[in-house]
Amino acid sequence: MLTTQREELIKKDLAHSIHPFGVMGGEPKFIWDRGKGVYLWDIDGSKYMDLTSGGVHLVNLGHAPQELIDAVNEQMDKMAYFSAGAPNTATNDNYRGRWHSGDTT
Template sequence: MDGALNENDISGIIEADRAHVWHHMSQHKPYETTDPRVIVEGKGIHVWDATGTRYLDGVSGGVWTVNVGYGRESIADAVREQLVKLNYFAGSAGSIPGALFAKRLIEKMPGLSRVYYNNSGSEAN
């Protein structure tokens, strides 16, 4: 056996999470005696854990990357289409989506004329 986990093996997933994941904004001492919450699905503004309990996601949307909600088929389709066409090229050359987005962004930012793409806010400083 290679130790691979099946995503349906929730008890194995919970053990792997407990042993190997350092959760943001969490006290980890309780995980010695209780299971960490494992989120398995999201739709709109809600997420569900491995027990089927539904939660209103009041964290990921504003702080991290889910500001448009979960399960947005139109966004997933657009991302897939672009990934198949051209998922990335170095900033040493332009790209169609990069140029079009820059034009739209600049239209909303009076007094600015160029966009410099970065991977993160840290690089922007």
């Protein structure tokens, strides 16, 4: 990424973002671009091992697990949202069957 683009992203970040584990007003050391498995890449293309595990959210799956991406895409193709006021029984039954072994009643 061009230095001017990097500088512009840092400027916007400092003006509009608060990072709970960072130093207030301090310039970010990394601007992450993408992740795959246990690795992260910054906007300059440097590769890092994510030793923070993304907190509790990624510790078991890693970044961008294809199985999860496929499952989310499959569901989004069917229905992205439904109101609790009008539940989707078929979807609920499908998930209940996946989560419970044996009796799903």
